[in-house]
Amino acid sequence: xxxxxxxxxxxxxxxxxxxxxxxxxxxxxxxxxxxxxxxxxxxxxxxxxxxxxxxxxxxxxxxxxxxxxxxxxxxxxxxxxxxxxxxxxxxxxxxxxxxxxxxxxxxxxxxxxxxxxxxxxxxxxxxxxxx
Numbered sequence: 001x002x003x004x005x006x007x008x009x010x011x012x013x014x015x016x017x018x019x020x021x022x023x024x025x026x027x028x029x030x031x032x033x034x035x036x037x038x039x040x041x042x043x044x045x046x047x048x049x050x051x052x053x054x055x056x057x058x059x060x061x062x063x064x065x066x067x068x069x070x071x072x073x074x075x076x077x078x079x080x081x082x083x084x085x086x087x088x089x090x091x092x093x094x095x096x097x098x099x100x101x102x103x104x105x106x107x108x109x110x111x112x113x114x115x116x117x118x119x120x121x122x123x124x125x126x127x128x129x130x131x
Contacts, residue, residue: 003106003126005083008092011101013081014118014129018052019111020044025061026068026094035077044113053119054079055111059091069094081119083108083126 022043024030029039035050049072059065069091072078082095087104095102101121111117116130 001110001128003110003128005103005106005124005126006087007121007124008087008102008104009095009100010122011081011099012118012120012122013053013101015051015053015080015116017055017083017111017113017115017117018044018047018049018079019108019113020054020056022056023058023060024054024056025059026065026072026090027062029061029065030068030072032068032071033075033077035072035075035079047113048077049079050077052079053081053083053117055083055108056085057108058084058086059088061090063090063093065090066094066097069100070098073098073100081121083111083117083119 081101
């Protein structure tokens, strides 16, 4: 299965998907030192985003969330790529400054935690390799 989206930050990545069905806040919601989701309201609380393809509908919260994404990258705990249904400024800015491939306008309901995907953010394509 191939899903088409829109490039936000170019690049390519391949890996295991972790999917949040709820909007995600990085400030106070993801530990920048460990990559563990700490947001009490998150449906992926306790899971790590480190080295995964992170999928969620959209971001929420403070503009400082952009710097949390950058801190994740600096600590080696960032996601390999970010796929969102709707990009907003906070997450897009974080992905840009951290150099994390990002696409939006993807039907994220088709993706499930544990799938393996290949992201080509340059073309906006997400290919499911293993379900």
